[in-house]
Structure formats: structure tokens, C-alpha cells
Amino acid sequence: MDNLDWLSPHSSLKYLYLSGIDLHKETNWLQAVATLPSLLELQLMECNLNNLIINPSIEYLNLSSLLILDLSGNNITSKLPNHFFNLTNDLTYLDLR
Numbered sequence: 001m002d003n004l005d006w007l008s009p010h011s012s013l014k015y016l017y018l019s020g021i022d023l024h025k026e027t028n029w030l031q032a033v034a035t036l037p038s039l040l041e042l043q044l045m046e047c048n049l050n051n052l053i054i055n056p057s058i059e060y061l062n063l064s065s066l067l068i069l070d071l072s073g074n075n076i077t078s079k080l081p082n083h084f085f086n087l088t089n090d091l092t093y094l095d096l097r
Contacts, residue, residue, distance in 0.1 A: 001025070004032035012038050019045040019070075039065055045095075046073035068093040 002025045007013070013036050023029055029049065033042060049071065063069075072095040080096075 004029050007032045008035045011036060014038050015041045017041075017043045018047060019043050020047070022048045024048040024050065034063065037065060039063075041068040042066060043068070043070045044074070045070050049074040050077050066091060070095045072097040 001018075001021055001023055004023075004026055007016075016033070016036070016039060023044070024047075026032075029044075033039065067090055069091065070093065076096065
């Protein structure tokens with residue numbers, strides 16, 4: 001999959017499971033996910049996501065509705081963006097292994 005541009009019209013999406021889909025060509029995946037304000041669960045296990053680069057034009061990445069975030073198996077080599085520390089207090093599951 002080259003990009004996640006198809007996500008933006010689905011702003012009421014609550015669950016997104018793309019585990020196992022190769023997203024290494026998608027450079028703005030985090031920004032695409034940020035267009036989903038109702039997202040409760042995001043599972044991107046083993047998607048070949050190496051970097052968590054955030055476009056500098058995005059001032060705030062709102063992931064405050066997330067309850068479950070699983071990015072395991074991606075061999076992330078970059079530093080976690082500060083925006084990751086703005087996650088909801090209600091986050092019940094986080095896997096970055």
C-alpha cells in the first residue's frame with residue numbers, strides 16, 4: 001500500500017486494523033491516522049514502519065480518543081515523537097515492541 005489517503009473521508013472510524021500490510025512507502029501514515037478523531041483502536045503490527053516522522057506543519061497530533069495502540073513488530077528505529085506523549089489518560093493497551 002503506497003498511502004493512506006483513503007482514510008480522511010472516514011472520520012467516524014473507530015477501529016483500524018492494518019496489521020501485516022506493508023506500509024514502508026507511506027511516509028505520512030501518522031498524519032493520516034490523525035484525521036480520525038473517533039479512533040479508539042489502532043493496530044499496525046508488522047507493517048514495516050521504521051520511522052515515526054511527523055510532518056512539521058502539524059502542530060498537534062490528536063490521538064486522545066485512542067484506547068488501544070499496537071505498533072509491535074515494526075522495528076521502529078526513530079525517536080518517539082513528542083505527540084505520542086499526548087495520548088489519552090484512558091489508554092488501556094500500548095505495545096511498541
